[in-house]
Amino acid sequence: MATLAKNKKAFADYEILETYEAGLKLFGSEVKSIRSGRANLKGSFVDSDSSGEMWVNEMHVSPYKFAHDRVLNPTRKRKLILHKREIEKINAVIRQKGVACIPLELYLKGGLIKIKIALVRGKKKYDRRAELKKRAQNLEVARALKKHVR
Numbered sequence: 636m637a638t639l640a641k642n643k644k645a646f647a648d649y650e651i652l653e654t655y656e657a658g659l660k661l662f663g664s665e666v667k668s669i670r671s672g673r674a675n676l677k678g679s680f681v682d683s684d685s686s687g688e689m690w691v692n693e694m695h696v697s698p699y700k701f702a703h704d705r706v707l708n709p710t711r712k713r714k715l716i717l718h719k720r721e722i723e724k725i726n727a728v729i730r731q732k733g734v735a736c737i738p739l740e741l742y743l744k745g746g747l748i749k750i751k752i753a754l755v756r757g758k759k760k761y762d763r764r765a766e767l768k769k770r771a772q773n774l775e776v777a778r779a780l781k782k783h784v785r
Contacts, residue, residue, distance in 0.1 A: 636742045636743060636744050637742060637743045638740060638741070638742045639669055639670065639672060639674060639741040639742055639743060639748070640669070640672070640674040640675060640676050640740070640741040641676065641739070641740050641741075642676035642677060642679070642737065642738060642739050642740065644677060645676075645737055645739055645753070645755065646739075647758075647763065648757065648758060648763075649735075649737065649753075649755035649756065649757055649758060650755060650756045650757075650758055650762070651739075651753045651754075651755055652728075652734070652753070652754045652755060652756060653728075653753065653754045654739065654751055654752070654753045654754075655717065655721055655725065655751070655752050655753070656744075656749055656750075656751055656752075657689070657715040657716055657717045657721075657749065657750050657751075657752055658715070658716035658717075658747065658748075658749060658750075659691070659713055659714070659715060659716065659748055659749070659750055660713060660714040660715075660716060661696075661713065661748065662707065663702075664698070664699040664702035664707070665696050665699070665707065666748060667699045667701075667702070668696050668697055668698065668699040668702075669696055669741060669748055670743070670748070671699075673696065673697040673699075674694065674695065674696045674697075674741055675694070675695040675696075676694055676738050676739070676740075676741065677695075678693050679691055679692060679693040679694040679695075679737065679738050680692055680693065680735060680736065680737050680738075681715065681725075681736040681737060681738060681752050682729075682736070683722065683725075683726050683729075687719070687722055687723075687726075688714060688715075688722075689714070689715040689717055689722055689725065690712045690713065690714055690715065691712070691713050691715055691738055691750065691752075692710075692712050693710050694710065694713060694738065695709050695710050696709055697709055715750065715752070725752075725754065728754050729754070733756050733757065734754055734755070734756055735754075735755055735756075735757075736752055736753070736754055736755070737752065737753060737755055738750050738751070738752050738753075739751045739752065739753050
């Protein structure tokens with residue numbers, strides 16, 4: 636699977652509870668633009684409407700430079716393709732206080748563009764500090780082991 640775009644900030648700001656894979660309903664020029672790496676997931680989020688459909692909002696897809704058929708809004712809402720049971724499960728969890736749904740990654744799978752979405756809960760400032768401290772300690776241990784093995 637080739638990764639086309641990744642929401643790196645989400646891994647730092649949120650605790651990931653559960654992930655799902657979804658398809659995206661896109662125009663042809665958007666597909667070409669995403670395949671050329673001109674998509675950005677930063678600040679995007681997923682919500683549902685009253686008819687039970689899931690949408691990704693604020694995902695920026697730059698216009699394809701060779702497309703002359705349509706002028707599209709780069710941050711328009713894009714429909715997610717999910718099973719009905721998955722939509723119902725996600726909606727039930729989102730209704731809880733403090734839980735949101737955000738896109739993590741855009742990637743190619745069998746010639747199709749897929750999006751990985753996640754149910755997340757925001758991290759507190761002290762959680763982030765503890766994670767950075769733990770990562771630094773693991774790095775020091777790895778360096779010490781590497782030096783000792785030689």
